[in-house]
Amino acid sequence: MSFINYSSREINCKIVYYGPGLCGKTTNLQYIYNKTNPEAKGKMISLATETDRTLFFDFLPLSLGEIRGFKTRFHLYTVPGQVFYDASRKLILKGVDGVVFVADSQVERSEANIESLDNLQTNLQEQGYDLNKLPYVVQFNKRDLPNAAPLEELNDLLNPTKVPHYEASAIKGVGVFDTLKQVAKLVLTELRKAG
Amino acid sequence: MSNQLVMYEEELSQISNICDVLQRDSNAKAVLVIDKNGQAIAQSGEVEQLDVTSLSSLTAGNVAATGGIASLLAEKEFAGQFHEGEKTNVHISIVGARVILLVLFDERSSLGLVRLRVRKAAVELTGVLEVLVKKSESGNQPSVFAEITDDDIDNLFND
Numbered sequence: 001m002s003f004i005n006y007s008s009r010e011i012n013c014k015i016v017y018y019g020p021g022l023c024g025k026t027t028n029l030q031y032i033y034n035k036t037n038p039e040a041k042g043k044m045i046s047l048a049t050e051t052d053r054t055l056f057f058d059f060l061p062l063s064l065g066e067i068r069g070f071k072t073r074f075h076l077y078t079v080p081g082q083v084f085y086d087a088s089r090k091l092i093l094k095g096v097d098g099v100v101f102v103a104d105s106q107v108e109r110s111e112a113n114i115e116s117l118d119n120l121q122t123n124l125q126e127q128g129y130d131l132n133k134l135p136y137v138v139q140f141n142k143r144d145l146p147n148a149a150p151l152e153e154l155n156d157l158l159n160p161t162k163v164p165h166y167e168a169s170a171i172k173g174v175g176v177f178d179t180l181k182q183v184a185k186l187v188l189t190e191l192r193k194a195g
Numbered sequence: 196m197s198n199q200l201v202m203y204e205e206e207l208s209q210i211s212n213i214c215d216v217l218q219r220d221s222n223a224k225a226v227l228v229i230d231k232n233g234q235a236i237a238q239s240g241e242v243e244q245l246d247v248t249s250l251s252s253l254t255a256g257n258v259a260a261t262g263g264i265a266s267l268l269a270e271k272e273f274a275g276q277f278h279e280g281e282k283t284n285v286h287i288s289i290v291g292a293r294v295i296l297l298v299l300f301d302e303r304s305s306l307g308l309v310r311l312r313v314r315k316a317a318v319e320l321t322g323v324l325e326v327l328v329k330k331s332e333s334g335n336q337p338s339v340f341a342e343i344t345d346d347d348i349d350n351l352f353n354d
Binding site: 001002003004005006007008011012014042043045047056057059061064065066067068070072075087088090091092094095181184185188189191192194 | 199200201202203204207208230231232233234236246248249252253256259260262263339340341342343345347348349351352
């Protein structure tokens with residue numbers, strides 16, 4: 001749910017990175033955090049287990065600049081990807097303005113991708129959202145790995161509605177900002193339609 | 196528009212006043228009003244040393260998780276929470292089902308006093324929020340977005 005503050009002239013939006021366990025959601029946020037100017041970012045918070053698996057969420061507040069005198073702020077969240085954290089994932093989707101589905105390109109993660117995408121759709125529906133109507137992009141991560149499935153195959157499998165998609169290697173930063181920019185643009189465009 | 200929280204100058208000033216009065220009357224270190232989705236709305240007191248953005252997001256996460264526990268136990272919600280620290284204590288309450296009122300206090304105050312003052316502030320805050328929701332749903336207010344062009348959005352990403 002976007003928050004428009006006419007008093008402080010700010011627009012705040014929430015973007016959620018979704019996807020199966022170990023697909024690189026946290027890595028996306030870490031890369032964005034590392035490459036963003038200090039004045040444009042807040043503290044990155046990771047609620048993780050001792051083995052660095054996301055337990056509840058990662059959170060990164062980002063300022064993208066001004067539109068017509070309004071500061072645009074994006075709050076980026078990741079969900080815990082592991083299957084048994086479903087209750088937490090539902091909570092994090094509340095009030096979402098835009099979704100990035102991070103798919104793991106490795107052939108053997110195909111089933112996990114499908115399961116996570118189904119889970120995303122189900123959890124959004126429970127909150128009264130429709131993935132087809134939300135600002136939504138798909139990122140095919142880990143393209144640099146030798147066991148990555150062909151892009152076309154992944155698109156057929158995970159992106160039947162042909163939303164914008166990006167090839168990425170989040171650990172190297174490839175495709176990370178392209179993905180973020182696209183989803184942020186879609187969110188702002190959607191807000192304009194609503195406004 | 197129902198998926199949007201819009202804050203106008205008049206209501207923000209009223210909410211800030213409620214925060215100021217609550218902070219003073221409860222001898223609290225700081226008072227924050229936070230949207231349930233983790234956006235900071237207003238604050239009062241000793242907030243310079245606080246990372247308000249992080250605090251807001253984590254408090255909202257905490258409230259959401261507690262709400263999840265409530266529904267598992269067939270409770271509507273747990274309206275209040277209290278965390279006791281060595282120096283700073285935290286009182287969290289949900290107001291008007293929409294915002295979170297966070298009070299940070301130390302030995303200069305007490306849980307009883309905070310609870311008492313929060314109850315009064317919550318009633319006032321609920322009134323302001325009701326007006327705010329009606330106002331933003333009426334659609335009579337000017338929207339910043341009507342003026343925004345594709346170029347404005349593109350320019351944001353030119354680096």
